[in-house]
Amino acid sequence: MDTIASLFSFITWPVSWVIVQFHKMYGAIFGPDTGWAWGLSIVSLVVLIRICLIPLFVKQIKSTRNMQALQPKMKAIQERYKSDKQRQSEEMMKLYKETGTNPLSSCLPILAQSPFFFALYHVLSAIANGQTIGVINQSLLESARQAHIFGAPLAAKFTNSAAEVQALGASITDVRIVTAVMIIMMSASQFFTQRQLMMKNVDLSVKTPYMQQQKMLMYIFPLIFAGMGINFPVGVLVYWLTTNVWTMGQQMYVINQNPTPGSKAQDAYLQRLLKSVTHSGEVKGRRRKNIVKVIVAKGSDRNENERRFFAGLSKAGFAAQADGTVIKSDTIVAEAEGGAAAKRQQPKRQTKAQRQAGTAQQAKDTEAEESAETTEKSASDTESKTSLEKKPETPAKGGTQGQSSGRSRASSGGNRQRKGQQRPKHPSSKK
Template sequence: MGFLGDIGSFIMTPLFYAISGIMLGWHEVLSTFLDPEGGLSWALSIIGLTLVIRILLIPLFVKQIKSQRNMQLIQPKVKELQKKYGHDRQKLGEETMKLYKDAGTNPFASCLPLILQMPIFFALFRILDQAAKNQSGRGFLTDARATDFAESKIFGKIPISESFWEARVWGNAPDATVMIVAIILVLLMTATTFTTQRQLMSKNMPADAMSGPYAQQQKILLYVLPLVFGISGVAFPVGVLFYWTTSNLWTMGQQFYVIRNNPAPGTPAFKAKQDRDRAKGKLKTDEPGSVLTEPETESERRPATRQQPKRQTKAQRQSGQRPSGSPGGAPPNPNLTKKKQGGGR
């Protein structure tokens, strides 16, 4: 098999056991009220597998959100470094990486959940593919279970292990039902990928972060990822499409919750949250970061007037007394004033 094949087998074998074990666990639970050989029980088992994986990835998602927020907040400093060291690319790279390190962020942290999901995705694809073509199981999935898995159909019509491409090319006659369901799932998978990335850029990125290398990276992901999934999705089995679409829906909902309740400062989502909190009375106008609103009373609208000191007479200046009514001043002594004025004459 070769050295690379041995490495691939070493990495994928534990995933085969983990994925098949979780999926079979869900299948046993669902089989108590669904047909064990039906495609619906297997499809829901894949969705259950997706939910378990995404729950396990929540700590990584939190780290990703924090890293993205730090990346957004340091963009003004990145621009300053670009202006200062634009002529020296090596120095610019060193100072930029130092800035990332001090801020505790990484420009590639936003890709970590996707990168870690790819081996799981390929393992599930391999399990479905081997079950459909060879009726052979992987991990805890026996050959008998693999055959049931491969032959199961959703609603009695849609093979869970078949793809749009196989239904169109390899079948004796194109299966219109499989093609329609597969293309709907591909479009849904593509739309959720685009919406999730668009949501991040339009709601949770400050104006300063909308330009520069980080913004360019986000724009590339916005259009490239949906395009890649849309083109390759026609080759994915229906079961794999269920996994990826469910994962995208989870990501979109999870990101919506985080952006709504814990947005990055200086973003449209942050201002919207302040408006909601102010409307509910949770945010006072004198809190740091809040936008002051117009006072309600006329007295609050008027600025505080500064009390002007009264003019002193020559005698008061000579005696060192303060005029009456001045802050901390004692009333002048009239006898002393008259005496001094008489002596002056």
């Protein structure tokens, strides 16, 4: 580690100068020889570096998303030219050039941060050995060696012997407890950052080897840093823990405010946006309008989360516009209400037992109705027959009287009525 740190010795002067400037500010508050003054100086150094690296972090996000989107095409190229490695490499470079993707962009923040990390390691190693370095003179060196964080000197390591720790004015137990806790926190923050990236901010509709690699790194990286952490001074552990916490918070902000399309984080974000639009009747904020604008421009290429968002807008009576705003539409409201009413009018689905019970009850009701009709008809016939037996017959007198009597018998007899035109009587009959 000392050999690697010496390669970045050219940057130790600016790193030590920044630490000393922050130490002057915090020393006026907490005291120049306290662990708070020197510890907060290192934390402030991390914050300053990470603020300067924000543009690289933005490029890292774009590159990571582009790499995720290109995984199916890259896999197709590898299968097509698996026997020709040179042609495969050429096609890969052509694909990167066409899409404007740089595979190294995802590593830029780590690569840019490495010189500062090793320079700080070099500074703290010099302090542990009692050597002046950069702008840290002898008085500052003595002040830094007296600074302790929870009983552990800034320059102490987990692997130091009891004599080395005692020379720094501390006990080996305090040093190992403090360093072990910081190493665990450093590894846990690294794991949580990678886990929330994989679980929430990855397009689940695309299954590629890239996702499997990221899952492996999620478990491997914390173990690597835990193994390296036992060789880091306490001051370097403060630096690394601070940068991990910064990365975790930065990643949480990106996931909540600018999630990857097709991920669980995007679904949660669009549901929050839908709730806000339904409550206020408008899309608030330029960034939110840009997101709605991009989704509208996709057209039929929208993913499931985006289609669900538009369906929710339509149900609430809103229509998204090309400029990212929404308008109220009475037609959409009427269609939504009509669809809801039609849906409510649909009968409830019955179980097989309920359907069989209903069929049996219907058969019983039909049988009872037929029995009642038969009884009523039988009673009617009996009544008609009794009426005919009691009524005396009147002899016919003339044609008109005979016809009248015939019509009377036809109306009372019912079944004996002759249909059609009646046959005229014979001329020889008496009138």
